Structures are given as C-alpha cells and as structure tokens.
Amino acid sequence: MVLEQGLRKLHVEEQRGPQLFSDNTVTADDLIDITETLKRMRLALQPDSIIKEPSFDLFEGTHSLEVNNKKLDTSLITLSQEETEYDCNTAHGESQVEKLGFVTGIVDQLCRYLICWLNDYQLLPTTILSCRYLEYLLIESANIDDMVYLKTGDLLYDQVLCSAIYGISYFAKFVERLMKNGGVCPEEDLNFNSMGLDFLSYVCEPSKINKSLKVSLEHLSAYGDTANHLVHLLKLIECLVCMEECLTKYSAGTAHLDKLMAEALYLQNKNDSETFILPLGCFSMGIQKRLSNQSPPKSLVIPSKNYDGFIVMATDLKLILSVNEAKTVMELMQFTKFFNKATQRHVISRAVFFAFIIRHDETVLGRYTFSQFAQLHPLEFSLASTEISKKLPEEAVPVLEDITNVLFDWYQNAAQNTSRYRQGYNRQLLLWDALQVQMENIELEFESKMMADRANEPFSDDSMLPFTSWIFAMKVTAMIEFVLKGFDLDVYKPFESYVMFWYSYYLSYQLESCLEKIHKFVDSRINKIVSLNKKIKKLKAGEKKEKLRAQYRFLMDTEMAQLQTNKKFLTFLLMECTIIRSLSLSQVLQFAILKSFNVIDNKSTTKCQFTSNELLYELRMKVFSSIGVPEVVPYNMIESTLNDFMISEPMFALKLKKTMECIQKETQNASIAVDNVIKCIASDKDGEVLYSATRLVKPQATDYFQRLKTSAKAIQLNSKVINAKLENKQTKNDPKSLFTMRLKSCENASSFFPLLELVDTRRQKSKSKK
Amino acid sequence: MISYRPLDLGNLLHFEHLKRLIDADLSEPYSIYVYRFFLNRWPELAYLAFDDDSEKSDEPIGCVICKQESHRNRRMRGYIGMLAVESKYRGRGIAKTLVKKAIKKMQKEGCDEIMLETEVSNNVALNLYEGMGFLRMKRMFRYYLNEGDAFKLILPLTAKSCVRTTFLEENVD
Numbered sequence: 001m002v003l004e005q006g007l008r009k010l011h012v013e014e015q016r017g018p019q020l021f022s023d024n025t026v027t028a029d030d031l032i033d034i035t036e037t038l039k040r041m042r043l044a045l046q047p048d049s050i051i052k053e054p055s056f057d058l059f060e061g062t063h064s065l066e067v068n069n070k071k072l073d074t075s076l077i078t079l080s081q082e083e084t085e086y087d088c089n090t091a092h093g094e095s096q097v098e099k100l101g102f103v104t105g106i107v108d109q110l111c112r113y114l115i116c117w118l119n120d121y122q123l124l125p126t127t128i129l130s131c132r133y134l135e136y137l138l139i140e141s142a143n144i145d146d147m148v149y150l151k152t153g154d155l156l157y158d159q160v161l162c163s164a165i166y167g168i169s170y171f172a173k174f175v176e177r178l179m180k181n182g183g184v185c186p187e188e189d190l191n192f193n194s195m196g197l198d199f200l201s202y203v204c205e206p207s208k209i210n211k212s213l214k215v216s217l218e219h220l221s222a223y224g225d226t227a228n229h230l231v232h233l234l235k236l237i238e239c240l241v242c243m244e245e246c247l248t249k250y251s252a253g254t255a256h257l258d259k260l261m262a263e264a265l266y267l268q269n270k271n272d273s274e275t276f277i278l279p280l281g282c283f284s285m286g287i288q289k290r291l292s293n294q295s296p297p298k299s300l301v302i303p304s305k306n307y308d309g310f311i312v313m314a315t316d317l318k319l320i321l322s323v324n325e326a327k328t329v330m331e332l333m334q335f336t337k338f339f340n341k342a343t344q345r346h347v348i349s350r351a352v353f354f355a356f357i358i359r360h361d362e363t364v365l366g367r368y369t370f371s372q373f374a375q376l377h378p379l380e381f382s383l384a385s386t387e388i389s390k391k392l393p394e395e396a397v398p399v400l401e402d403i404t405n406v407l408f409d410w411y412q413n414a415a416q417n418t419s420r421y422r423q424g425y426n427r428q429l430l431l432w433d434a435l436q437v438q439m440e441n442i443e444l445e446f447e448s449k450m451m452a453d454r455a456n457e458p459f460s461d462d463s464m465l466p467f468t469s470w471i472f473a474m475k476v477t478a479m480i481e482f483v484l485k486g487f488d489l490d491v492y493k494p495f496e497s498y499v500m501f502w503y504s505y506y507l508s509y510q511l512e513s514c515l516e517k518i519h520k521f522v523d524s525r526i527n528k529i530v531s532l533n534k535k536i537k538k539l540k541a542g543e544k545k546e547k548l549r550a551q552y553r554f555l556m557d558t559e560m561a562q563l564q565t566n567k568k569f570l571t572f573l574l575m576e577c578t579i580i581r582s583l584s585l586s587q588v589l590q591f592a593i594l595k596s597f598n599v600i601d602n603k604s605t606t607k608c609q610f611t612s613n614e615l616l617y618e619l620r621m622k623v624f625s626s627i628g629v630p631e632v633v634p635y636n637m638i639e640s641t642l643n644d645f646m647i648s649e650p651m652f653a654l655k656l657k658k659t660m661e662c663i664q665k666e667t668q669n670a671s672i673a674v675d676n677v678i679k680c681i682a683s684d685k686d687g688e689v690l691y692s693a694t695r696l697v698k699p700q701a702t703d704y705f706q707r708l709k710t711s712a713k714a715i716q717l718n719s720k721v722i723n724a725k726l727e728n729k730q731t732k733n734d735p736k737s738l739f740t741m742r743l744k745s746c747e748n749a750s751s752f753f754p755l756l757e758l759v760d761t762r763r764q765k766s767k768s769k770k
Numbered sequence: 771m772i773s774y775r776p777l778d779l780g781n782l783l784h785f786e787h788l789k790r791l792i793d794a795d796l797s798e799p800y801s802i803y804v805y806r807f808f809l810n811r812w813p814e815l816a817y818l819a820f821d822d823d824s825e826k827s828d829e830p831i832g833c834v835i836c837k838q839e840s841h842r843n844r845r846m847r848g849y850i851g852m853l854a855v856e857s858k859y860r861g862r863g864i865a866k867t868l869v870k871k872a873i874k875k876m877q878k879e880g881c882d883e884i885m886l887e888t889e890v891s892n893n894v895a896l897n898l899y900e901g902m903g904f905l906r907m908k909r910m911f912r913y914y915l916n917e918g919d920a921f922k923l924i925l926p927l928t929a930k931s932c933v934r935t936t937f938l939e940e941n942v943d
C-alpha cells in the first residue's frame with residue numbers, strides 16, 4: 001500500500017528533465033519530449049485497470065517480483081562486510097595448510113552443491129552460483145571470451161581452484177545444453193537460472209580444461225597426503241567434464257562413469273570428521289543482489305554429505321547408454337518401456353535418453369533411418385510376412401512419416417518425470433487414434449484391390465490389418481497405462497476406483513483380443529511355411545519340387561525367424577495382458593463386495609450441489625471421449641456393470657463365497673503368469689514359447705513384474721481381511737458407520753494396484769481423541 | 771455472526787488485510803501484481819468474510835479470490851486463485867461458504883467448469899474441494915518450485931467440461 005500511495009504522488013518534473021544526466025553523456029537534443037503523449041494516454045486509461053503487456057498473464061504474475069517488498073526484492077538483501085568486500089584475488093589463509101584447507105573446502109562445497117542442484121532440484125543461485133569465485137571467473141572470462149585465471153600469487157587459488165571451477169562450469173554448460181534439447185522439463189525437472197552469466201559458450205571443447213585439471217593434479221602432488229581429498233575431487237571433476245561425450249561423440253563408453261562412481265564412493269566413505277572451514281564471505285547470497293535475477297531472495301542451501309548422489313547419476317546414465325546394445329527395435333522398445341517405469345531415473349540420464357537414440361544425422365542409434373525405424377516397429381510385431389509389407393501402397397508413405405513422429409513422442413515421453421509421463425499418454429491417445437483411422441482406410445482399400453492378410457483358418461474371415469492392429473495395440477496399451485498410472489499418482493478417490501479398475505479390465509480385454517488375432521495370424525503363416533516342406537516331401541523329384549523347395553528356402557531365410565520371434569513376443573505380451581486383466585478384475589470384484597456391504601459407493605459422497613455423478617464420470621473419461629474404438633461406456637451402462645457384480649439376497653453368503661473364490665482364482669492366474677514372465681526375462685534368450693526382449697533391462701523389468709506378483713498376493717490377503725471384518729457379528733449391522741475406505745500402496749507391491757483398504761473409523765477416532 | 775460480502779475494490783484497508791491473510795500461509799508471498807490481476811479485473815468474483823461480533827468487524831477474516839476466462843475460446847473456465855481463513859476462525863465452515871458463493875456466481879456467469887491447483891500435501895484444501903465434487907485431473911511434478919507436487923482439480927458444471935477442447939466448437943464471440 002505504501003508503494004501504491006507513493007506511485008499516486010508520481011508526476012513529471014518538467015524543469016529537471018535534461019539535468020537528470022549530470023555527466024553530460026546525454027544532452028537535451030538527444031531527448032524526445034513525450035509529455036503530450038503521456039498525457040493523452042493517461043486520459044485513455046480506465047480507472048482500476050491494470051497496465052500490462054498483453055502477454056503478461058497469471059503465470060507471469062505469480063512469478064513477478066515487487067520492488068521494496070523484502071520477501072520479493074533481492075536488492076534488499078543485506079550482506080556482511082566480508083561478503084561485500086570479498087576479494088577473489090587475495091590468497092585467503094594465513095599458512096599454506098590453511099590455504100589448502102580453504103581451497104579444498106570451496107571445491108568440496110561446489111561438488112556437493114552440484115548434487116543439491118541436480119538430485120534435489122535446488123536452484124543454481126542458491127547452490128553453485130553462490131560461490132564468489134565462480135561468479136567472478138565467469139564474468140571476467142566472458143569479457144575476453146577466454147578463461148581467465150586468478151592472480152593471488154598462490155597456485156592453489158590461481159591454478160587449482162580455477163581449474164576446478166572451470167571443470168564444474170563446463171559440466172553445468174552441458175546440463176544447460178541438455179535442458180535446451182527439451183528432453184526434460186525446465187523448472188519442473190531442472191532449473192537453469194544462470195542469472196545472465198555466460199557458461200563458457202566460448203569454450204567449444206574440453207581439452208583446455210582437461211589440461212588445466214592435469215596441471216593442478218601435478219601441482220598437488222607436492223602436497224602429499226594432505227591434498228588427498230582435493231585430488232579426489234579434481235579427479236571426480238575430470239569425469240564430469242567427459243560426460244558430454246555421450247552426445248558430442250555419441251559414445252556409449254562408460255569408463256569415466258565407473259571412475260566417477262569410484263571417486264564418489266571414496267569421498268562418501270571418508271571420515272565424517274573431515275569438515276573444511278571456508279573463508280568468510282566466499283559463498284553468499286550476494287549474486288542474487290548483484291546480477292540479473294527473476295527469483296525472489298532465497299537462502300543458500302546447506303549441502304549434506306551427498307557424494308552418493310554422483311553414484312545415482314552415473315548408474316542411471318550407464319543404464320541409458322546400454323541402450324546402444326539393442327539388437328532389434330523390439331529390444332529398443334522394451335528398454336524404453338521399462339527403464340523409467342518403476343523408478344524415476346536421474347534427470348541427467350532422462351535428458352540424455354532421447355538425444356542419444358534419435359541423432360543429428362537423422363538416424364536412430366546411428367543404425368536405422370527414420371523410415372526404417374517406423375516400419376520396423378510393426379514388422380517386429382504384426383507386419384512380418386504380410387501382403388501389404390511386400391507391396392506398400394504409395395498412400396502409406398506419408399503415414400509412415402506420421403508414425404515416426406508419434407513414435408518419437410512415445411520414446412520421448414518414456415523419459416519424462418512421473419507426472420508428465422501420464423500427461424504424455426493423454427496427448428498420445430489422440431495421435432494414435434488419428435493414425436489408426438488413416439491407416440485403416442489405406443489397408444481396407446489395399447485389401448479390396450489386392451489380398452487380405454487373414455489367418456489361414458476355416459472360420460476366420462476378418463482380416464488382420466497389420467498396421468492398424470499394431471497402432472491399435474499401441475493405443476490401447478497407452479490407454480491402460482494412462483488409467484493405471486493415475487493410481488500411482490494418487491489421482492483417484494476410492495469411490496472412483498471401481499470405474500478405473502473396470503476400465504483397465506475392459507481395455508486389457510480389448511488388447512488381449514487384438515493380440516490373439518495377430519498371434520493367430522502369425523501362427524498360420526508359420527504353419528503355412530512348415531506345410532510347404534511337407535508338401536515338398538510328398539512330391540516326386542522334378543521341376544515343381546525344385547521350385548517349391550526354392551520357395552521354401554526363401555521363406556525360411558527371410559520370414560521364418562521374424563515370425564517365430566514375433567509369435568513368442570506376442571505370447572509374452574498376452575501374458576502381461578492377462579496379469580493386468582486378472583488383477584483389475586480382482587479389484588473390481590473386491591469393490592463389488594464392499595459395495596454389497598454398503599461400505600463404499602461408486603459415487604461421490606458430495607451433495608453435488610453444482611454437479612452430478614454423471615458429469616463427474618464423464619469428466620473422468622474426458623481423455624477417452626473422442627476415441628472411436630474402444631469407445632467410452634455410457635454412464636448408465638457402467639452402473640449396470642457394477643450391479644452385475646454385486647451380491648444380494650437370497651443366498652448372499654453363497655454368492656459372497658463364489659466371488660471370493662473368483663478373486664482367489666484371478667490373483668492366482670496373475671501370479672502364475674508373472675512366474676512365467678519372470679522366468680522368461682531371466683533366461684535372456686529367445687525361449688521355446690516366450691520372448692521378452694528385455695535383455696538390457698532385466699532388473700527393471702523383473703522388478704516391475706515382481707511388484708505385480710506382490711500385489712496379487714496382497715489383493716488376495718486383503719480380500720480375506722475385509723471379509724473377516726465385515727462378517728464380524730458386531731460390525732455386520734451397520735458397517736458404513738464403522739468403516740471408511742482408502743487406497744493404500746503396499747511396500748514392494750505395484751503402485752498401479754493399490755489395495756482397497758477398510759479402515760476402522762472407531763479406532764481412528766479413539767486415536768485422535770488421545 | 772459471520773457475514774459475507776463481495777469485495778469493495780475501493781477499500782484499501784480491506785485490500786491490505788486480505789493480502790496479509792493470504793500471505794500468512796505462503797512460503798513466498800505473491801507480488802502486489804497478482805492481487806491486482808485478480809481483483810481489478812474480477813472484483814465481483816472475490817468474497818470476504820467478516821466477524822460482525824468482533825471489535826474489528828471491518829477486517830476480513832476470510833476471503834476467496836477467483837477469475838473467469840474463456841479456455842482456448844471453447845469453454846468458460848472459472849478459476850479459484852486464492853482462499854484463506856484466519857487461523858482462529860477455521861473449522862467453522864467459513865471457507866466452504868465462501869467457495870460456494872464464488873462458484874454460484876461463476877455458474878451464473880456461464881462457467882462450464884471451475885478449476886484450481888492445490889498442493890498434494892494440503893489435505894484440508896483437498897478435503898474441502900473434493901467434498902464439493904472436485905476431481906483430481908492431473909498431478910504436476912514439483913509444481914511449487916522447491917516444494918511438492920500439486921493436483922489440478924476440476925468441478926464440471928456443464929457437459930462442455932467433459933469434452934476435449936479440440937472437439938468443442940469455437941465460440942464465435
């Protein structure tokens with residue numbers, strides 16, 4: 001308000017105008033009189049309206065600062081005398097021992113700040129940029145576009161500290177580039193508020209920095225063991241400087257990452273008592289006051305002993321680089337599906353992922369052109385040995401380009417943070433759906449002119465449409481993922497769990513049918529080739545036999561292997577689908593039991609003064625509302641599905657027993673399927689019946705399925721616990737007043753299938769009374 | 771008795787109190803611009819609560835601040851920007867009344883839905899809004915810088931809220 005009142009008093013002091021510039025750099029002739037314009041514009045102003053740029057919206061607003069507001073104005077930060085007068089060109093420390101301690105402390109703090117910034121999502125100005133030396137060196141160097149060194153007269157500062165700071169800054173520059181690539185979300189995943197500093201844009205490659213680090217290490221050798229900590233820090237920084245090679249050279253080498261982990265481990269295990277004293281004023285909020293700043297004042301982070309953070313970063317990056325070993329697109333896809341699924345990977349590795357596989361030379365992993373990439377996906381699924389793959393219609397070519405783009409979206413999305421990941425599927429659904437319509441038309445047209453790709457079976461008259469089937473499978477998989485990821489992110493209330501589990505049941509059923517159809521087709525193609533051989537054996541020697549033999553050989557050489565692999569992979573996917581379907585159905589049945597006991601409803605408990613349960617359902621299903629197949633089930637139909645599952649008198653007890661048995665059976669089904677799947681993942685190889693293509697993400701894929709198995713067991717147990725509680729004589733009459741429901745994630749279980757937990761409100765109340 | 775009144779934009783004292791009320795629960799205050807952004811453009815969508823029995827009966831003890839705008843020119847979206855009740859007056863249904871008044875007004879003005887964001891850890895706010903029918907539509911990772919995730923909540927008022935904007939007809943006006 002003080003500010004507003006002050007502003008009201010503002011007026012133009014016309015006489016003072018030119019004298020404002022007392023240093024005579026600007027004369028009256030240089031100025032334009034805008035008094036009249038200002039007066040005219042003032043008249044046009046509406047009272048109480050806000051003066052702003054049209055593009056300045058609420059988002060800008062919530063990030064806006066306010067002059068003279070202590071919490072929002074960094075110019076009001078107060079600094080100590082040491083901070084204000086800190087001189088970077090003085091060798092701080094009385095003795096050489098103290099100087100070494102200071103320099104070690106500064107580098108140590110900077111390295112730990114790196115982890116605060118990258119692993120704990122802290123800001124640059126409150127971490128590494130708070131270092132007076134880093135600010136000074138970056139400013140001075142930018143002035144001459146070359147690295148400037150300190151001039152304290154002591155090499156510990158002038159050489160060792162400078163090289164460490166340039167190493168760290170060079171790594172930060174790599175992070176900045178990663179962020180600009182767009183693999184991860186600025187602000188959400190990573191903050192790069194450089195405060196207007198130039199992060200070594202003039203240093204194009206790292207050799208100068210590496211050399212400088214080597215010189216520093218040589219210099220430190222004279223100090224013996226006393227410089228041990230600093231030596232290891234410099235070696236760690238050397239590894240950080242190399243990190244960019246995965247993108248500058250597309251190198252999948254990991255020697256520097258192994259070394260980084262070893263150095264970090266050494267530093268982490270070092271005696272805790274070793275704390276370093278820092279020269280006063282060397283880390284400070286001063287930069288927030290001095291330089292261009294879009295953030296309000298923020299205190300500096302206090303870094304913990306966090307060297308293990310480097311190990312997390314290096315381990316995850318190693319995992320990403322191992323994608324280079326993918327032998328097929330199937331392996332690449334499975335890698336992408338699992339690497340970030342159960343645990344969110346380190347931001348650097350997520351940012352590297354997409355840029356590492358989709359390369360500047362317009363190839364994928366330097367191996368496939370984009371168009372090959374688009375065709376290989378369906379080929380390693382449903383397209384092998386089909387008519388359309390042999391005579392691809394011209395109209396399909398532009399659609400292949402669209403497929404490439406949607407696939408890029410899919411690959412990029414897999415590396416997003418856990419919340420964005422679900423939103424990505426929200427966007428992708430539309431893309432896959434549009435592709436499906438496009439491709440279906442082309443394939444139907446092709447079929448009408450040429451030949452249909454149909455399973456060679458007596459009663460199978462519907463064709464498989466290989467492209468469309470693949471797109472449909474991708475779409476429905478995305479839909480299931482979107483639905484179940486909502487549980488992981490705690491997006492649904494217990495009352496919504498019926499609809500969401502029912503949908504995942506419904507969608508996995510749809511997916512299963514599609515996969516079965518493709519499986520049947522692939523099987524029939526394999527049989528066709530095998531039967532050719534039988535035919536040959538029956539024929540007498542002669543031209544016809546030779547011709548057939550040549551044909552057989554050709555098919556065996558070109559199609560059989562892919563068909564066999566596809567068949568086993570489809571069997572694997574079918575099993576995965578069974579697991580999801582069975583677990584979803586168990587949850588649906590559990591909900592129905594709970595509703596039959598009247599402890600939960602599938603409707604919001606609100607009085608719905610402004611809305612209705614039907615609108616709420618439709619809002620929840622909004623993402624799917626435009627999808628043609630599988631279509632959204634209308635509200636009243638969803639209601640009737642629940643009624644079908646519910647239990648009522650007569651013979652309530654018997655029906656309850658049957659439903660419980662059903663849950664038992666479904667969870668057991670899921671468990672058995674998981675066991676098979678895990679066995680297949682462990683075996684690595686192309687097995688007899690199953691192939692998972694998860695060679696490069698074995699632990700991650702195993703963990704994902706193991707969690708599903710734990711969920712299956714937990715659901716089974718939970719159903720017994722619920723039954724015991726509800727069948728209890730004391731609670732039987734009015735369970736609704738005694739229990740509430742919540743969705744609970746269990747340890748080591750899949751967060752996609754939280755338990756419908758019955759919570760005793762009496763116990764809660766008595767607890768809260770205490 | 772608690773009474774509820776729409777904002778009087780000319781009353782700077784109310785403005786000052788309201789700002790203090792809201793800033794009290796924020797780790798980082800909003801700049802004056804944010805308040806002016808809401809209040810000067812949509813003064814009719816801000817409601818204040820007063821304790822008539824208190825000595826300071828002219829100082830608001832609760833407030834809700836909203837806006838309403840066309841979302842991609844396809845549906846009208848109401849947005850609850852801020853809500854706060856002074857701590858000693860909490861748990862008496864004041865926030866609920868304020869929010870209801872605001873929603874009623876926005877509904878009358880033709881809103882198809884009401885939206886807001888709140889921190890995942892703010893159970894009180896989540897209970898309050900979900901008790902009125904709001905659904906969590908998505909979770910946002912580290913929405914509040916340096917702090918936790920947030921949920922985006924929507925309360926659908928008309929069928930338009932339940933159709934993706936891409937498939938809604940553009941408003942001509």
Ligand SMILES: CC(C)(COP(=O)(O)OP(=O)(O)OC[C@H]1O[C@@H](n2cnc3c(N)ncnc32)[C@H](O)[C@@H]1OP(=O)(O)O)[C@@H](O)C(=O)NCCC(=O)NCCS
Pocket residue numbers: 795852853854855856859860861862863864865866867887888889892893894895897898899901
């Ligand atoms: C959120 C806030 C405005 C609620 O104000 P209030 O006047 O105490 O709320 P009400 O008394 O109207 O309660 C409304 C509902 O909120 C929920 N609620 C209120 N206090 C609660 C508590 N202590 N624990 C759990 N839920 C609570 C309940 O669902 C309640 O409805 P019910 O009484 O029918 O069960 C208040 O706590 C506040 O100012 N908090 C700080 C600012 C803030 O978080 N704003 C929301 C940002 S989006």
